[in-house]
Amino acid sequence: MSNTLSTLASSSDEVQELPALTFLGPPGTYSHQAAFDAFGDSVHYVAKQTIAGVFESLSSELPFGIIPQENSTNGSVIETYNLLRCEFVGRDSFVRGETNLPIKHSLVVRQNVKIEDIEHVFSHEQALGQCKAFLKELLPRASLVPTDSTASAARALLNPLSDSFDPLKSAAICSAIVTSLFPGLEVLHTGIQDGESNVTRFYIVSHGVDVRVPWQTPPTHRKRALIRFLPDRDSVAWDFSQAIKALNIPISRIDRRPSLYSATFHDAYFLEVYAEGGKESDVTWFDCVNQAVERLRQAGLESTVLGIW
Numbered sequence: 346m347s348n349t350l351s352t353l354a355s356s357s358d359e360v361q362e363l364p365a366l367t368f369l370g371p372p373g374t375y376s377h378q379a380a381f382d383a384f385g386d387s388v389h390y391v392a393k394q395t396i397a398g399v400f401e402s403l404s405s406e407l408p409f410g411i412i413p414q415e416n417s418t419n420g421s422v423i424e425t426y427n428l429l430r431c432e433f434v435g436r437d438s439f440v441r442g443e444t445n446l447p448i449k450h451s452l453v454v455r456q457n458v459k460i461e462d463i464e465h466v467f468s469h470e471q472a473l474g475q476c477k478a479f480l481k482e483l484l485p486r487a488s489l490v491p492t493d494s495t496a497s498a499a500r501a502l503l504n505p506l507s508d509s510f511d512p513l514k515s516a517a518i519c520s521a522i523v524t525s526l527f528p529g530l531e532v533l534h535t536g537i538q539d540g541e542s543n544v545t546r547f548y549i550v551s552h553g554v555d556v557r558v559p560w561q562t563p564p565t566h567r568k569r570a571l572i573r574f575l576p577d578r579d580s581v582a583w584d585f586s587q588a589i590k591a592l593n594i595p596i597s598r599i600d601r602r603p604s605l606y607s608a609t610f611h612d613a614y615f616l617e618v619y620a621e622g623g624k625e626s627d628v629t630w631f632d633c634v635n636q637a638v639e640r641l642r643q644a645g646l647e648s649t650v651l652g653i654w
């Protein structure tokens with residue numbers, strides 16, 4: 346872990362010849378830790394302020410990114426699915442892999458702040474959602490303030506973003522690692538997440554579909570793909586089972602967000618699919634996914650492959 350820590354602390358500033366990977370910063374976020382676990386020293390790390398900033402900065406200079414996709418206790422990461430609706434995903438940027446990180450949250454404060462002083466709790470909305478039981482029991486009257494990331498919540502305790510919050514009456518929910526990265530902070534409680542197991546799954550994304558992903562840890566062996574489709578905007582009633590029939594490959598998860606079109610209750614659907622036997626060659630799996638998308642199009646659905654891995 347100390348190796349991880351020194352890298353987390355220094356990585357963003359170094360200019361190297363290695364390919365760049367962008368993550369939701371600042372250093373010390375869970376995204377940063379998940380990226381480091383998967384990529385180690387094979388990339389150089391570039392922090393962005395928001396998940397949208399990660400996605401939108403992908404380019405030939407910044408070919409890789411990592412974005413949180415789902416948490417085992419708090420569900421889908423809404424900001425990520427909202428971005429997956431955008432046209433550039435599946436055209437310029439693609440999902441190329443996944444990695445899991447077990448998450449242990451801590452309640453972090455400025456040194457000497459006590460639990461009874463706390464009136465405001467800052468964190469990423471996912472972290473606030475993953476610590477509901479702790480917050481209800483120990484800080485039932487605190488206002489919950491969403492921030493761009495867990496580490497930016499911790500940083501806000503030292504450099505307050507506005508005069509409306511007194512940092513001596515505030516706390517952040519984040520990884521305990523931030524107390525080493527931002528001196529002046531301390532952990533008041535640790536292991537405050539709901540439930541025994543709290544795991545976040547991240548998508549690895551790339552600019553272009555051909556760039557080789559420099560994995561340090563083996564990617565999952567199951568072949569997967571992410572497909573987005575939208576029903577016809579004018580159809581009054583449409584039958585979801587037709588899409589499933591047309592797809593005709595196993596589906597492991599379905600997400601739905603309001604589409605970017607102005608049609609009322611018109612949604613974009615995201616289906617994660619996988620290779621049945623898992624033994625197909627990459628070429629066979631690629632063909633299988635593209636044929637499935639073609640069948641969806643023939644069934645009248647606007648469909649795009651957002652990633653294959």
Ligand SMILES: O=C(O)C(=O)Cc1ccccc1
Nearest residue numbers: 374375376469471472494495
């Ligand atoms: O804010 C972070 O640290 C992130 O990487 C997003 C997030 C927040 C909570 C759990 C997992 C990922």
